[in-house]
Amino acid sequence: xxxxxxxxxxxxxxxxxxxxxxxxxxxxxxxxxxxxxxxxxxxxxxxxxxxxxxxxxxxxxxxxxxxxxxxxxxxxxxxxxxxxxxxxxxxxxxxxxxxxxxxxxxxxxxxxxxxxxxxxx
Numbered sequence: 659x660x661x662x663x664x665x666x667x668x669x670x671x672x673x674x675x676x677x678x679x680x681x682x683x684x685x686x687x688x689x690x691x692x693x694x695x696x697x698x699x700x701x702x703x704x705x706x707x708x709x710x711x712x713x714x715x716x717x718x719x720x721x722x723x724x725x726x727x728x729x730x731x732x733x734x735x736x737x738x739x740x741x742x743x744x745x746x747x748x749x750x751x752x753x754x755x756x757x758x759x760x761x762x763x764x765x766x767x768x769x770x771x772x773x774x775x776x777x778x779x
Contacts (some may be wrong), residue, residue, distance in 0.1 A: 665738075666728055671703040675738040678703075682745040684752050695748070702740035710736020 679699050687695075711732045 678741040701735040706740025709735035
């Protein structure tokens with residue numbers, strides 16, 4: 659692999675990583691988690707873009723758009739699949755996360771507060 663091909667893969671991976679991380683909704687975590695997520699998303703996008711030409715057929719529409727012996731459609735699809743893999747998984751985990759027992763307990767305690775006057779007269 660030449661330096662130009664690695665540069666193209668890096669450029670495509672970065673251009674796919676930015677919108678994927680920004681658009682997939684997830685619970686906000688610490689700043690360290692966000693940094694690791696950005697790095698992991700970029701790494702998976704790069705690996706997906708690197709491996710995609712070997713797995714995606716070449717008879718796709720627009721597969722004749724070739725830059726430095728790399729089909730752009732194949733590497734964009736590979737980078738998108740790699741970037742979405744971790745972000746969709748984290749979104750599903752956030753979406754179906756069970757509430758913690760402490761949160762449930764605090765809700766119960768608020769409802770049974772003896773000082774609150776909620777009686778109907």
